[in-house]
Amino acid sequence: MSVALLVAVGGLTSVGLYLITARSLSRIILGFSLLGHAAVIALLTAGGPPGPAPIAGTGTESTANPVPQALALTAIVISFGLALFLLALAGRQHQLTGDDLVEDDLEDQRVANASAVDSEGTR
Amino acid sequence: MNALIAATIIAPLLGAALGLMARSSLLRDGATIAGLGTAAAAAIALLVRVADEGTYVVRVGGWGPELGIALVADLFAMLVLPVALVIILVVEIFAIGQRRTAWGANPELAGPLLCVLTTGVSLAILTGDLFTLFVAFELILVSSYVLLTHQGRRGQIRAGMTYVVMNLLSSTLFLLGLAFVYAATGTVNMALLAERIPNLPSGVHLGIGAWFFIVFGTKAAIFPLFSWLPDSYPTAPTTITAVFAGLLTKIGIYAMIRFHTITGMDELGSVMLIIAGATMIIGALGALAQSNVKRILSFHIISQIGYMLMGLGLFSAAGTTGAILFLIHHMPVKTVLFLVGGLIENDQGTSSLDRSGGLAARRPLIAVFFAIPALSLAGLPPFSGFVAKFAVISAGISSGATLIVIVALLAGALTLLSMTKIWIGVFWGTPPDATQANAPGNRTIMLAATGLAVTGTLAISLFAGTLFELSERAADDLRSSAYVEAVTK
DSSP states (O other): OOHHHHHHHHHHHHHHHHHHTSSBHHHHHHHHHHHHHHHHHHHHHHTOSOOSOOOTTSOOSSOOOHHHHHHHHHHHHHHHHHHHHHHHHHHHHHHHHSSOBOOOOHHHHHHHHHHHHHHHHHO | OHHHHHHHHHHHHHHHHHHHHOSSHHHHHHHHHHHHHHHHHHHHHHHHHHHHHOOEEEEGGGOOTTTSOEEEEOHHHHHHHHHHHHHHHHHHHHHHHHTTSTTSOOHHHHHHHHHHHHHHHHHHHHBOBHHHHHHHHHHHHHHHHHHHHTTOOHHHHHHHHHHHHHHHHHHHHHHHHHHHHHHHHSOOBHHHHHHHGGGSOHHHHHHHHHHHHHHHHHHHTOTTSOTTHHHHGGGSOHHHHHHIIIIIHHHHHHHHHHHHHHTTOGGGHHHHHHHHHHHHHHHHHHHHTOOBHHHHHHHHHHHHHHHHHHHHHTOSHHHHHHHHHHHHHHHHHHHHHHHHHHHHHHHHSOOBSTTOOOHHHHOHHHHHHHHHHHHHHHTOTTSHHHHHHHHHHHHHHHTTOHHHHHHHHHHHHHHHHHHHHHIIIIISSOOOSSOOOSSOOOHHHHHHHHHHHHHHHHHHHHTHHHHHHHHHHHHHHHHSSHHHHHHHO
8 A cells, every 4th residue: 555645635625624624614624525536546546556457358457446447437426427516506696796705503593692682781 | 015115216306307308396296205105105105015024126227236226124224214204205295384484394395305305315324335326416406505505695605615625525525435435445345245245455445444434424514524414404494404304414323323334444443432422511501502493402402412423422222223223313303303403483573592582471382392302302201302312322331432421411411401491482471472474385384294203203202112123123134244144145
């Protein structure tokens, strides 16, 4: 197992997670792309040592394990589609509000309003 | 059997394709209803066959369990699948009645997308390997993202963002978890995992269990991973929320019951019970603090997930039986409550408790349709909720988990309290002045669909004995090696 790949997985995951905590959706999309790459590399690493292309009838032993590659391909397609959907969502948000920030949920707003009322009451 | 299993997955997808191509709304409805109806009928036929003949396995393309995708129709899958598919069919009928109102979903998209979601549900329930489960989850989630946000209203986009980001994060964790599992065991087939995971070093074993507990737990909205749910569900059109409420979190808990039971994650039991207790209480308390029918019901989804998690966390035959029974009871009941929420919205022009009232006098039928599933949700006899809750709680008592039993009973009382709150706010009191819905839609279809679903929940309590026996057999199959043998033979 190559150390370089492991470092890549770790680096991509940490940067990806950091970006996801951002408020703006465009950063979140970037974060998810990086996390997706981390997962795909992790899948490839899980497949064991590298080897010649796994094509039947080539007569070579110890070919690379094809199963994780198939899994990784599927995952790439899915994350590509989802990145597009997130972009569309960000676009719509931009249309509606002029920015692409994730807004507070209703519960947060209610709690914030309630504490504002409370502090006025004690004053 | 092969054809029946294929039908549950392919028929809805065909319905979606034809529905998207159709030019007139009549053709579109025909295509979606035909697709969903075929799948539901096939699932019911499968239940009868599997209950008689035992687990049936389809190896897609003839590949063995090491390489190929196995679709496993065991009793657990077959108990959940027909309920799920019939629910979606009923909701689609309701949606046809509701579409000309302000709360209806856009018909060009909602029907076909619901069909795609159904394909994902069938696949998630039937699949025998973790990677196909991941793909099925994605299929469900992608259609749910679009269903939630397709009208592009401001509230929907706001709530949709949280929903999409949370679920996408848990999907990514799922993928990373798959990599770990593959590195540790060299397979993603669940039957092979059931053989190999218990032999791993205990740290790796627990790590995999905990990782997937978080992954499935986010989908199932357990404490403390539920925050995305009560904010996003109420913003979607009622029929969409009804399907989400009845199915999506339940698919998460279904996957958890299957994965954690067959891989023998008993050591996680105590953690699961603690989280189950917190989920029940926080969900029920959250519901009490709300003043909108749909938001109250959304918090109850969370609370009820706690009971299923409790059944699973006991890791006993009775506990798993209880969890399965609770799952079967909960899906239709929750859906019906949201459909009634839709009827209320339609009639009053709002689902806010403060701005409605007096519905019991004006629409007694809606009141009856609400009362039956509401009492069932609170777990009062003779309704289905009582049977399910009784199964889970008696399993808790026989395992000696007294604390969680007390918490479960307390949460039941809180549930009843918030149902009373809806009842007082919506059905009693004086009607608000002049808040009629602008376009009433086709009330007959909507009432008929809701009535059908209410009858379904009553049927569950009527056939509780049979269902209990079947759940017991399903739990035995999961806990014994029956599942593994059926897939690997």
